[in-house]
Amino acid sequence: MFRTALRNVFAHKARLLMTVLAVMLGVAFVSGTLVFTNTISQAYQKSSAKGFDQVDVAVEAELQEDKGDTVGKRAELTQALLDESAKVPGAASAIGVVNGFTAIADKDGKLIGGGFQSQGGNYWGAEDPRYPLVSGHAPSGEGEVLIDSQTAKRAGYEVGDTVRLSVDGPVLDPKITGIFSTDDGNVAAGGSLALFDTAAAQQLFGKPGTYDQIDVKAKAGVSQSALKAELDKALPKDTVETTTGQELADSQAEAISASMSGLKQGLLVFAGIALFVGTFIIANTFTMLVAQRTKELALLRAVGASRRQVTRSVLIEAFVVGVVAAVTGLAAGVGIGAGLRSLMGTLGATVPDGPLVITPGTVLAALAVGVLVTMLAAWLPGRRAAKIPPVAAMSSVHAQATTKSLVLRNTLGALFSAAGVAVVLAATTMSGSDGQAPMGLGAVLLIIGVFVLTPLLSRPLIAAAAPVLRVFGVSGKLARQNSVRNPRRTAATASALMIGLTLITGMTVMAGSLQKSIDKMASSAIRADYVVSMANGNQLSPDVARKLGRIDDVTATSPLRNAPSRIGGETEYLTGVTGSTIGELTDLKVDSGSFKVGGTQVVVDDRTAESHGWKAGSSFTVAYEDGKKQKLTVAGVYEGNEMIQGIMLDLATLSPHQTDPADMQVMVKTSDGASGATKDKLEKALGSNPAIKVQDKKDLSNDIAQMFTLMLNMLYGLLAMAVLVAVLGVINTLAMSVFERSQEIGMLRAIGLDRRGVKRMVRLESLVICLFGGVLGIGLGVFFGWAAGELLGSTLATYELVLPWARMAIFLLLAATVGVLAALWPARRAGRLNMLAAIKSE
Template sequence: QRLADDQAEMIASQMSGMKQGLLVFAGIALFVGTFIIANTFTMLVAQRTKELALLRAVGASRRQVTRTVLIEAFVVGVVAAVTGLVAGVGIGAGLRSLMGSLGETVPDGPLVITPGTVGAALAVGVLVTMLAAWLPGRRAAKIPPVAAMSSVHAKASVKSLVLRNTIGALFSAAGVAVVLAATTMSGSDGQAPMGLGACLLIIGVFVLTPLLSRPLIAAAAPVLRLFGVSGKLARQNSVRNPRRTAATASALMIGLTLITGMTVMAGSLQKSIDKMASEAIRADYVVFMANGNALSPDVEKELKETEGVTATSPMRNAAARIGGETEYLTGVDGATFGDLTKLPVEDGAFKVGGDRVVVDEDTAKSRGWTAGSSFTASFEDGKKEKLTVAGVYQANEMMSGIMLDLATLAPHQTDPADMQVMVKTADGTSDATKNRLEQALGSNPAIKVQDKKDISQDIAQMFTMMLNMLYGLLAMAVIVAVLGVINTLAMSVFERSQEIGMLRAIGLDRTGIKRMVRLESLVISLFGGVLGIGLGVFFGWAAGELMASSMATYELVLPWTRMAVFLLLAAAVGVLAALWPARRAARLNMLTAIKSE
């Protein structure tokens, strides 16, 4: 029972991290969806401006008008939340069956649906919808009845636009300042400020998007002119309602910001670790267990006796008490380790042997050690030895800590095991040499023999797998953004029915109408894509500067090919999202459309 309880606690802890990660991506998709809900209610309220004005004229107060919109949002939110809850439970049950059919071990037991899950789903669905609808409802209630009854569209006042642009500029400036300040900090100290600055900047850019839409969309004018009247009308329609364009483009912008930022960081980290491996390791091969477990010391003995091997050194971890605190020591072959690695020395010399050890700069700084300092280490067998710091070296992600000679460490260990073994050969790296080493170890598939190229490929594969998982999760946000573009265009076509009918009447054919709607969608999507990629590169650079403080080999790598793919993805989103609205616009009866209110 104790074992079962311990395992249940361990599994719950592991699943907690996964649950938090999935909730983050769900939150991103929900955040993007908020823009679409707000945009939808803004358009619905604009279409009912005369109706709401009539209510005001016959005595309805502003609060009552706002309340009608919020009650509508409440009903929509309840329906959406219940639908989402049922769909989510169904997907959970389906995934469980799918995993079982794929051969994954899934424990038996009932499908668990907790009251917290039901409550959270309903609360989030209703609150997000009502929150997104509150501003459009409030804006509708502020329209004077006479002005609203005389105009279908209520234009934003100069005062409101100036206030919006001022707030956006302040948020953006504060975000950039905080992010730049975070890049000067070290390690974990800068993570919280970096996150705060990123949030402020994204909010600021979102608020400023209506202002940014005009110059950026105007930059596409030369290309749109190639499509004649349809291109000119598409450009004018794109900037006709900057707030609507901003809300539509912002949904796509957020998804591409995250995707681009993560791609920049992953590519830069991969390049940096490749560089670190090539600079820090002089050994031809590194031998370790494929499953991450420790190696038997017999492996190093077999390798040392293999034909063509000129030097070997294991790396063995062992815990010790130093100054009342637990510290992990790394045992190495003092005679050969210096020839198998190349670690920059900050103080003293890289000499390991007897009571001499080398220490990485962070450990030395935290303990106040320099070359020549002495300390007492208490080993696992209870015995103590006085050790002297011969040198302080620059650590990296692959090698760090206190290194001492195995001859000093081994007598204190009862069950020694190596993390890995570094090997130097007379002939360097080749397929024949690698095969010879593998055969010496019994061609055991559990033991990996890798050169620096293999290590780099493993790292690349790991980053690629991680990125693909992130792309899959962020695809939710992109799908929601696509629905937002479709929604905006469909509503826009509906409210411009009379205008489209007039264009058809004066000679613009159905193909021209379709082209106009498609180009409008393409411009809005590319606008969001350019903003997203630009912000993603900035955040990727800033996060890299923060990591560079603890990774000397860090180098910014801009994935131009992938960024071009992301821009094409934004364009594809625009084209696909416009298919149904463009077809609907082209099929409008011109006479019926002209007569419509």
């Protein structure tokens, strides 16, 4: 039986090629993802580990817990603690570390490093062992700075140049006195690092006389654990905590691994769907191969082969195909991993140097995925063939499905579909995250149910195309009949395309609806013409609001300033605003009371009010971050949204209780309204600062919707991969169908159907199958998009369903294009058949 199985593999090389390609694509993406993420992760881990070479023990301030009416604060690392750390037994030296956000502009005024990776710090003394100087000398005062060598190279800066940068809003123009090298992970990832002298860094980052961390270096022969023990004895335990350099390196490695896991999971989802779609092709291929060899398998049964041996022979064929596909997929995956790494470089992302990482786990995963997916997909056709009685099999090449099996299939499909619809509808009545898991479960059940019912659905849906197919005469009529001749095969072929279109249509519906709701929210809640904020989401200096208020065309401004407080023993964030102007800058619906902010009067969003049991006229006591208490009165309750919510009080009331005030954003209204000229004027007034964003309402909604757009673009890539696999499936199905119907095609040719008519018949059959899959996919996608929108609507009041008719038409056209392209080779093959040879074939 083993030799028979191998001979069958070699006898059907061409037919199995498409199956190998389908499995290979999935395996290639799995192994490519693992190679790419492992390579990048290891490179970053090694690079970041070098950054801890000068740290044997790090001393950090502990964050005190919120207790009673006291807001917890982080303890300060003073100069006295630094001096004490340097004196402990076993310590060779101690360095005070100061850091914070620092945006550096290139020579064109554009931000380097993407905002989040733009960091600043202090250079310790005349020579800092952490940052070896490549050229120049140490900085002195706020007018001098060092920049890292990679940033200097990217932006074309040299020692002696003036660079524009920003720490928390105001623009600085220091002179570059030196360039240094670093193994900092942010810089390796394409970010930037600027260093000031210690006093200047403390002043710029709002930490005069204090440090963010103290790095202690051990003397020769002293272990990190021994030095840590000495520091624990000498330093106050209630305000500081110590960590060894090795623990920091391990923690950094875990953080890098965790950050890469999101990318890895996203890419593996792509690969998983490709394999899932490929499973249909494999099952379809083996079903047709087994059907064509029914007499052969029956003869084996007649001469003594058992059912198990017949099933085993099919599985051996699948194993051989799976091994070949897995090995070639692994090789292709290594190439994909290397290509993705190179692509990151061409897109401007800097990746640390390091070898290509191919772990044993990657190899095993590729082999396991390729072999298991292929064998699982082939098991059912093999089992079905083994159950056919030898006499019945030898009397009929095409064993028809029994009435019992069809009834069972349709019953199961109906039950799964009904259960899926019921669970999805139930999930839409839930709120927020509570409905996510049921929604996912319902979607899976419904997709399985529709897949099982697809053979039943194929007849009425394909019959609906009959009027159009009649236009093509005999070829169109034959194409329709051939499409429904074997409903299971048609269903398996169409389902590959259906899965991809379901995902992409659902996400397109959601993205369009969310964009519309966010636009609606921005236009209905904000009267301000512009909102000013930091590029990386950090806090703005209060100087920004003051500068904006002095511009001639600006009629009203108000910062939005978050401040922690304690209310009723719980931490609650307050939002400080300019009470006299906030009403002009917002347009929030008031449920009760009046929108009045000033003195001890505040306004509260509806959810916060409900959680505390407040209403207009209610009073409560707040404990500010400085420990002082005050009684406030709720003047009104407004409907909050994702942009504006919380307890609003006047800055004149809040500011005296803040030691280090900073704004999240500033709202601005101008006399001329939003325009390109006004925006330029605001940006110039702020020094054309690359770290600051000046956004109108449209910019705000686009900024919020950006992550949905990114996800949608990723899914378009997923659709392209699913379509590629689906094309292979359609080609495979049609090619084998042409082979199966050789006699029939020969007879059609003999009675007058010309080559062009045969080609048209095959192309129309392919077109009908793909449009069938497209209609099902788009229909399911719209349903899932609507359901997910209903779930989101419970937390997003402005949500409304938007159906992207134009894009759905494009998706349907794409399905039709797939059908036409996939039929080119099978149609050409059918048209070239010799009619006499075809009639004589078995």
